Amino acid sequence: MQTLILAAGQGTRMRPLTERWPKPMLPVAGRPLVAHTAAAAVQAGASRLVFVVGYEAEAVRARFGTEFEGVPVDYAVQDVQRGTADAVRVGAAELDDGPFAVLNGDNLYDPESLADLFDRGPSVGSYRVANPSAYGVLDVTEGRVTDVVEKPETPPSEVINTGAYVFPAAAREWLDVESSDRGERELTDVLGRVCRERTVTAVTLDRWLDVGRPWELLAANEWKLGECSRRIQGEVHEDADLRGGVVVESGATVDSGVVIEGPALVQDGATVGPNAYVRGATLLGPETTVGHAVEVKNSVLMRGATVGHLSYVGDSILGRDVNFGAGTTVANLRHDEAPVTCEVKGERVSTGRRKFGVVCGDDVKTGIDTSLNAGVSLAAGATTAPNETVVDSVTRD
The missing domain is CATH 3.90.550.10 (Spore Coat Polysaccharide Biosynthesis Protein SpsA; Chain A)
Known part of the structure; x- marks a missing residue:
């Protein structure tokens, strides 16, 4: 056909x-x-x-x-x-x-x-x-x-x-x-x-x-990562703990003390740890960096994205070459446990997901100790100051 x-x-x-x-x-x-x-x-x-x-x-x-x-x-x-x-x-x-x-x-x-x-x-x-x-x-x-x-x-x-x-x-x-x-x-x-x-x-x-819409990209990765079979080809420290359907491509590095719970894919050139925790259906794209004591849960990090040490990223999507400063924390749950909303074409729309974090366009940079509210999206090239709390999306016309 x-x-x-x-x-x-x-x-x-x-x-x-x-x-x-x-x-x-x-x-x-x-x-x-x-x-x-x-x-x-x-x-x-x-x-x-x-x-x-x-x-x-x-x-x-x-x-x-x-x-x-x-x-x-x-x-x-x-x-x-x-x-x-x-x-x-x-x-x-x-x-x-x-x-x-x-x-x-x-x-x-x-x-x-x-x-x-x-x-x-x-x-x-x-x-x-x-x-x-x-x-x-x-x-x-x-x-x-x-x-x-x-x-x-x-x-x-x-x-x-x-x-x-x-x-x-x-x-x-x-x-x-x-x-x-x-x-x-x-x-x-x-x-x-x-x-x-x-x-x-x-x-x-x-x-x-x-x-x-962005949260459907998360769902797509959940589907397709769930079909991946365990394969370890990159450099994995003997003290790392890889559980379940984890794929570490050739050229990727997983340092000591790291725990990865599949399904997860660590692509060529990515580095994880030391002492990082990766779980859920997570994609770490080529040349990404997950630093010391960082937790990444059910997220997508695109090519070149970096999450500095002592940070948390949950149920989020980070575009190419995003850089999260040390201590950046993502909220992914509302206090009333209602579905998180996200801005789409200027309107707040329910994601239908109880847990959803942030969406960052390419080249976003956060200052140290930035706090990002659930459902926030940051336009390509957006920046935050140290200790800034972001509760509203940053968009472009």
Whole structure:
């Protein structure tokens, strides 16, 4: 099955992590987010991949080249963001004749479900959620999709559209649809026409995750790190204690007195300790530093991030080259134990997580003994003063 992977979005809901780095390339268990989408497609039987890219085109090309896991790769560039139907129209120009699959490049799918989707086309991946109003909702009758409604106030069902499709070849002729109220050409409008002219099967996905906001990047790492098998290749001091599914890559260093409880991945060039404590589903990216007596719990540290000695980081995401001064402490729990909220596009939104810390864009620097409140986000390049307490997010227009 030839497969389009949509990876041209700007990722505005993922800011500040995407202020200086493309969303498809954000790290999940040591690979770019979009690589997991591509890997699931290949395992499901994709015969060819076409990445539809935008401003991040060169970063994606450099990572994937002309072949991925034995499958040929091509690219199509969407210069102007005009919606998902327009992205598919651009990508379809690179395809051969015949049916084709479309996957959102910021979603995680289980390969077995995608294989079922590929086999039963025309088809749409479906998933049942508690709050369907936030998604495109499918109207399904006896397993057949009859309509899709975008973010309805009164959903026709709890079954949502997962951004995974198999279209018949004829759908290419319907991609030049009229713009929506947002000025974008929506793929759901094309799906609606396919539903009217073909039998479209709703294929239930066993596992699926839309990675659109920072806390969902944590969830993605929890999923994929949980699939990693223990592997110790780097330099580990004899007094270190590595428990469970821990991966220490070649070139990484784990010093004396360190305790790491898996699932955890310590990538090439990372250094941990001495006497540090790493636990939960934690990714320590390339060239990261976790200093003396630091505790890191269920977090993502991207390339070059440093957490100085005597600091605590919990349920947080630190962008590239972030530097936490000694004694920096992250709060990750509200006193009333309600879900932590986080700012997304200027609005406070519930993360749905009882524990959630901070989100730091690239190059954030904190002074010694900084305290960061639960749900705070710091824009790329933001700084704090020694002993500063930050209770409100620092954003950019």
